Amino acid sequence: MSELNRQDIRKLAKNLMFDLSDDEISDIQSEFEVLMKQLALLEAIDTETIEPMVTPFETPTHFLREDEVDAVIPVEEALLNAPKRDGNYFVIPKVVNDEL
């Protein structure tokens, strides 16, 4: 099992769109040591011919329905929680040509 160094952890955090302090990275490294030992218990189990289980039951519970409008949230309600809005739009910092 490969180890997770500080640079790897920073990269994961960057992809997850948050920062970690130096102490938080150290904590993750410590927790990882325990996790790796626990994962060894999992790796020791032979799953060669076993299919992944993605949900408890395989009985179908989702079906195609008629393409009819249903459960509509009005625009006004959909935007009620927007931290910043302008008309029907969410306002965010300018993404393109921000020097214009």
Add this chain to the structure above:
Amino acid sequence: MSFNRSSSIEADIAKAIASMKRDQEALNAVVTWVDPAPQLEDLAKHKDGLMQGVPIVLKDNVSTKGIRTTASSKILDNYVPVYDATIVRKLRDAGAIVVAKSSMDELAMGGTNLTAYTGPVHNPYDIQRMSGGSSGGSAALVASGAVPFAIGSDTGDSVRKPAAFCGVIGVKPTYGRISRYGIIPYSSSLDHVGYFTRTIEDAAIALEVLAGRDEKDMTSSTRPVERYSEGLNQDLHGKKIGILKNVVDANHNEKTKALFDDHVKSLEAAGAEVVPITMNEDLLMAILPTYYLIANCEATANHSNLDGVRFGVREPGKTLEELMVNSRTQGLSSFIRKRFVIGSYGLLDENQERLFRKAQRVRRLIVEDFAKALASVDAIMALASSDIAPKLDDHSLDNLSNTYLIAENFMVLGNFSGYPSVTLPIGLVDGCPIGVNYTAKPFREKELFSLLSGVESLTGCKGMVKEVNA
């Protein structure tokens, strides 16, 4: 009368609110108070409801239209849903009155209720001890006698463990039995809506209210809803109960072992056949890492929308990326961000097969072994925890020991399998509750409640309440 109702609904509601307000400083279980007045005005429409006038509490990951829903996370501190979860509509149609939203582990990702943005929830039996989590606020408020019913959610054991620590009944029905529409998710293949009561009869009635197909939740079952509360039969003759021996062997606490032995003897004296069941120990030892991988990987994906852009608390940033990074860094606790790193690691291209898919394969093996164990009995049972609720700062358990990996985490079997699973109190040790967990075959809630009404009659804990001593 079921749900401990008096002849005056208004008096019951006022009493519940007064109790919660009196205990709030000691328990810290309420996140948001809900005004009952408009619901009381609406009550005439639901006069035949099974829960008419019952004061209830909702875990704060249940979406409530127009009422703040934070999931005990700073990033959702200002979030006000624009729709109700399906279970909220069902409960209100049944006449229930929501009086509060309760504290939980942040985003339901914990088992202690120490990680709530608003601080820990304390146990009514000893406020120096934890309530357990993640549905700790709901468990504490049923245990203190404030309300006879509260909603929780259960992804690992988040209803059944706090139920054990707080001395109440904790129900996790079959996966798909209750709609999850409007519940802020954690791990979609493991999440269940669950709830707390103080009697098995109330638990059975509540499932009649909550269960059923919901077109807004494509994982909800199409099976018909049964009359779970009809024909509850306390006679245990002919019932076959399996004791999960691996869990018994992993418990090294003499006091709780003695209480459990007494429970088994009382079952036998009442006519039940009790047989030992042994599962594959290697598979049981792998439950926690399997859970940890699946839950964190799914949570990492589910919570990618918590970014301060469309809802939730936004922190300033010069660019969109900076805004998201600042919002997530300041809005999600250190504990949650660490869990997301683990989840993200398991989902890396090079790790997906080796870790995430491997965990899903082991999950199947565990469930197959569990199904085999259940095949010849009506239910499998074991102590829900080997000890009473830990002190708030107790981290003494070795997290590689079999006590931790099996005795403290075996209830995840109910989430892996989706099978119905209920915890109920069987007595006190050092003044604090001990619970036992029973799990049955899928969609056999009616038979399980009937069995448990017999079990409940032996425990002396039916309707147990603990007045809070601050």
